[in-house]
Amino acid sequence: MQKEDLTDVLRKHPFVGDLEKQYLQLLVGCAKNVHFQEGEYLCHEGEAADSFFLIRTGRVAVEIHAGHKGKRRIQTVGPGEVLGWSWLISPYRWHFDGCAVAEVRALTLDGKCLRTKCDKDHDFGYEMLKRLSHVFQSRMEATRLQLLDVYGTR
Amino acid sequence: MNQTAVGEVEKLVDPMLPQLMSIRKTVWETDDTFTIQLEKADHYDAEFTFLPGQFNMLYVFGMGESALSISSDPLKPGTLAHTIHRVGTVTTALSQMKRGDVIGVRGPYGTNWPIEKANGLDVCIVAGGIGLAPLRPALYSLFRRRRDYGRILLLYGARSPLDLLYRVELEQWSKLYDVEVLVTVDRSDSTWKGYIGVVPSLFMYIKLDARATIAMVCGPEVMMQYTIAEILRRGIPPEQIYLSMERNMNCAVGFCGHCQYGPKFICKDGPVFGYPHISHLFEKKEI
Numbered sequence A: 001m002q003k004e005d006l007t008d009v010l011r012k013h014p015f016v017g018d019l020e021k022q023y024l025q026l027l028v029g030c031a032k033n034v035h036f037q038e039g040e041y042l043c044h045e046g047e048a049a050d051s052f053f054l055i056r057t058g059r060v061a062v063e064i065h066a067g068h069k070g071k072r073r074i075q076t077v078g079p080g081e082v083l084g085w086s087w088l089i090s091p092y093r094w095h096f097d098g099c100a101v102a103e104v105r106a107l108t109l110d111g112k113c114l115r116t117k118c119d120k121d122h123d124f125g126y127e128m129l130k131r132l133s134h135v136f137q138s139r140m141e142a143t144r145l146q147l148l149d150v151y152g153t154r
Numbered sequence B: 001m002n003q004t005a006v007g008e009v010e011k012l013v014d015p016m017l018p019q020l021m022s023i024r025k026t027v028w029e030t031d032d033t034f035t036i037q038l039e040k041a042d043h044y045d046a047e048f049t050f051l052p053g054q055f056n057m058l059y060v061f062g063m064g065e066s067a068l069s070i071s072s073d074p075l076k077p078g079t080l081a082h083t084i085h086r087v088g089t090v091t092t093a094l095s096q097m098k099r100g101d102v103i104g105v106r107g108p109y110g111t112n113w114p115i116e117k118a119n120g121l122d123v124c125i126v127a128g129g130i131g132l133a134p135l136r137p138a139l140y141s142l143f144r145r146r147r148d149y150g151r152i153l154l155l156y157g158a159r160s161p162l163d164l165l166y167r168v169e170l171e172q173w174s175k176l177y178d179v180e181v182l183v184t185v186d187r188s189d190s191t192w193k194g195y196i197g198v199v200p201s202l203f204m205y206i207k208l209d210a211r212a213t214i215a216m217v218c219g220p221e222v223m224m225q226y227t228i229a230e231i232l233r234r235g236i237p238p239e240q241i242y243l244s245m246e247r248n249m250n251c252a253v254g255f256c257g258h259c260q261y262g263p264k265f266i267c268k269d270g271p272v273f274g275y276p277h278i279s280h281l282f283e284k285k286e287i
């Protein structure tokens, strides 16, 4: 896909859509369009987290291994959302498996490439961190609610 | 003393006096939740009428009484039903009843969902767990006059796929009545292909015309609290948000004060409230 097209796709994604033009250009340099069939894995626990995903369509299930209980799906990530932040946090390894439960179209961003750009341009780095913090916060809130097991008793 | 015309006798029936009804059918929806269909067991043969969102007090003789929302179609005569989560004495006793067993029923009581006010608007229904039960009569009412409403969205969350109520109907509703149904569960194994996460997270995947949308919400209070925050964030005006509060109660007619908080009683001022009337409740930790 052409660079111009990628800019358009990035502009449509809520995570980065409103970034200033020069920052979008930085992202374009690290971005690639990807496509996964239902049942394909986007990432595996323990593997190097050298990328992350901006989901455009479809749905990815976040799976964790719960010992003898087997694999558990604890969350889904859908259109407009972000999958993965381990690319930013040492030791840069995935903490879960990500399985496409409906055909997925996404943009993948090269984590190493982006880390280098964040280190070089701290304003850009800060902007990315702010956006990811927002994702952390809403995930934490959702996890808290899930932990409460609100439907267990009335 | 004024004489009472014969026809008026029924209107003067003591609101604390139950009518007798018998169990027609019990259907298990999940491991711990069932729907009972009731039919009249006494001479009182007037049709049982109610509005969506209203509840009855179901009395198991020798055990006690519980407030239970009506979960059937208000416009389908002879199908009165309740969907009940088995949690304690009365609900367990109800779960064990057989066809023909008789219980006492007082009601219907309480306020109803704003079906008329929803005319011409999009309707966003948000339910958590057993909270779908009091909303089902609202959905049936909307379906009857489907053309009078814009979009109908149903966002529904449960603990796991096995805890979802009305599974067959959920599929039918989206096909037959053009309802946008988004279902999420808290956890699941790999056989579930739907959403996983809490109900408020579903708002991420829908676009609302906020000013033209009315929201009706029922579920555990903590779920409603987060849902309302999300609904307000989307710009739906507070006066277009309605909730059903199902905190415990005793008499159902505003005598005993069991369900009172501030100036309001859930039994006689609710259970369906406009959000502005109870917003303060969501800021308090406990009453």
Ligand SMILES: Cc1cc2nc3c(=O)[nH]c(=O)nc-3n(C[C@H](O)[C@H](O)[C@H](O)COP(=O)(O)OP(=O)(O)OC[C@H]3O[C@@H](n4cnc5c(N)ncnc54)[C@H](O)[C@@H]3O)c2cc1C
Pocket (backbone or CB within 6 Å): A153, A154, B055, B064, B065, B066, B067, B068, B069, B070, B082, B083, B084, B085, B086, B087, B088, B089, B090, B091, B092, B130, B133, B134, B245, B246, B247, B248, B249, B266, B271
């Ligand atoms: C207006 C209204 C409508 C309701 N509609 C429904 C319905 O459609 N389906 C349904 O399953 N339930 C509904 N409920 C809740 C239902 O009334 C109670 O679950 C029931 O009374 C419990 O009776 P029990 O004797 O089985 O439990 P108990 O033996 O009295 O209690 C068992 C446990 O459940 C808890 N509990 C009891 N009632 C409530 C409650 N209201 N909220 C939170 N915890 C409670 C108790 O604190 C206790 O821990 C409604 C409540 C109200 C006020």
